[in-house]
Ligand SMILES: O=c1[nH]c(=O)c2ncn([C@@H]3O[C@H](COP(=O)(O)OP(=O)(O)OP(=O)(O)O)[C@@H](O)[C@H]3O)c2[nH]1
């Protein structure tokens with residue numbers, strides 16, 4: 001079976017995508033940190049996917065993750081990477097000090113393109129939570145400060161995160177699409 005290329009500069013995403021898809025389709029990471037435009041979650045993921053499809057010249061997936069603070073009109077949103085790099089998890093907490101509403105959504109937008117001429121298809125997942133002082137090992141991004149039902153994602157067992165996360169919910173939709181109309185066969189060929 002042909003592997004589906006996943007263009008990302010983030011090795012943690014590759015680990016989770018493989019764990020969630022569980023071998024349903026083989027995924028081959030391509031380690032490239034693509035430029036990202038400013039815009040909506042959908043515009044950013046679509047543009048990143050078009051760039052990836054031109055480079056790969058064939059079927060490809062990319063993913064863009066956002067962290068939306070409700071009290072801040074959903075910012076930092078898709079710009080969370082730069083906020084995290086500049087402010088750290090402590091600084092992200094401080095952004096909400098003067099707000100009572102600490103609620104936040106983690107959003108994952110996968111984009112699939114069949115090739116350079118094809119328009120990307122989007123699959124989005126969303127996890128509700130709230131921003132709290134950091135708890136748990138700081139392995140992946142903002143996980144220590146994103147609490148979902150009493151546990152931060154950093155405290156949560158990987159198996160559990162991978163069955164409820166924003167990334168999981170997006171990939172459920174992608175798997176549903178793969179199962180329709182022989183799409184998986186078209187992308188990956190015969191077993
Ligand atoms: O704690 C986390 N749990 C997650 O589940 C998660 N998913 C993404 N992120 C972080 O959020 C930013 C997204 O930016 P992003 O989507 O542009 O990713 P990226 O630039 O690292 O890779 P890519 O764009 O090459 O795929 C980056 O700082 C990622 O590290 C996460 N942090």
Ligand SMILES: [Mg+2]
Nearest residue numbers: 033034036081
């Ligand atoms: Mg990125």
